[in-house]
């Protein structure tokens with residue numbers, strides 16, 4: 001027979017589990033429907049979340065050897081023949097030697113055409129709950145048609161891509177081996193998606209710190225991490241990608257865009273897709289992995305320095321002005337998030 005105390009204890013454990021399940025259930029819909037942020041997001045920063053939320057950042061897993069399908073995808077990722085005029089490949093903008101981005105303010109495509117958005121890195125994009133700044137693609141497969149057909153990117157079509165791939169005898173052989181000879185939108189997108197899914201950047205100093213190496217990051221970075229948790233950056237930037245798992249408004253505590261001026265259609269965020277007022281200025285919270293080597297920042301590449309980004313985030317997302325020293329610590333923390341690809345530290 002159990003003692004009364006033990007029964008009480010069990011009862012409270014059960015109650016806690018139920019409460020957590022209930023909270024999870026209430027929070028779950030924010031992953032599906034982009035609910036506009038409320039004061040709630042901000043008030044969370046004052047709660048003592050340190051332990052629970054510290055585990056809200058998970059390390060990036062180690063890379064796996066490429067499957068033969070992913071190797072085919074790698075070749076396609078680097079192949080400019082997929083573009084309309086044969087000059088631009090995925091890797092033109094997502095240069096893996098430049099941390100999977102291009103270092104430019106806005107993407108530049110076929111014939112020098114200027115895009116409307118800053119190029120995000122393809123590293124770890126497999127962990128994003130949706131793709132693109134405004135989340136309009138559900139996954140990496142749906143995403144590919146975007147750049148392929150965008151006139152400011154590859155200015156091509158699936159018909160062109162399928163035709164060019166079919167003309168190449170090496171590709172023909174590879175598709176025979178991997179996909180029973182089917183060369184189509186479906187198989188090309190599948191191979192590229194498998195390659196993209198392999199683009200992980202493990203072993204960042206911060207991940208090594210999470211894995212128990214207390215000396216992997218500087219004391220400044222540790223201070224910065226503490227601010228990141230205490231001030232509530234982590235209420236938005238969290239999970240394995242330290243972002244990338246839900247939508248939030250850019251400008252929770254004030255109208256960033258009207259304060260800044262010079263607005264563009266891209267600033268409307270998800271409103272462009274849903275045409276609903278509540279989605280104005282709503283964006284996918286971006287991943288902060290490798291952020292120190294993927295400047296410039298924001299969906300429009302409008303800010304060059306992390307210090308300034310942090311100032312804007314603190315002011316417009318959290319309603320705080322941070323002293324220079326704390327911003328410096330936060331920069332040190334963000335710098336500790338730079339990972340490795342094929343054994344080499346990513347660089348800008």
Ligand code: HEC
Pocket residue numbers: 077088089090091092093094106107108109110115117118119120121122125128130131132133134140143144147148152153154192196
């Ligand atoms: C001209 C430059 C350019 C080319 C070429 C290009 N991209 Fe992109 N890519 C971008 C830009 C800019 C965005 C952001 C666009 C947006 O959010 O609307 C983006 C977004 C993405 C994303 C979403 C990442 C995220 O975090 O949301 C992925 C994945 C991606 N591209 C993969 C590819 C693949 C695969 C190809 C080749 C088929 C490709 N890109 C070709 C510039 C480019």
Ligand code: HEC
Pocket residue numbers: 037041228231232233234235236237248249250252283284285286287288291294296297298299300309310313314317318330
């Ligand atoms: C309410 C949610 C929210 C909070 C809190 C928040 N952010 Fe952000 N963060 C965003 C969104 C949304 C964006 C994308 C803005 C855009 O470009 O449209 C962003 C962008 C960023 C970027 C730029 C990423 C890139 O690749 O361009 C950095 C860096 C960043 N945040 C750091 C922080 C830091 C540090 C804090 C705490 C001081 C913080 N954020 C607090 C939602 C949030």
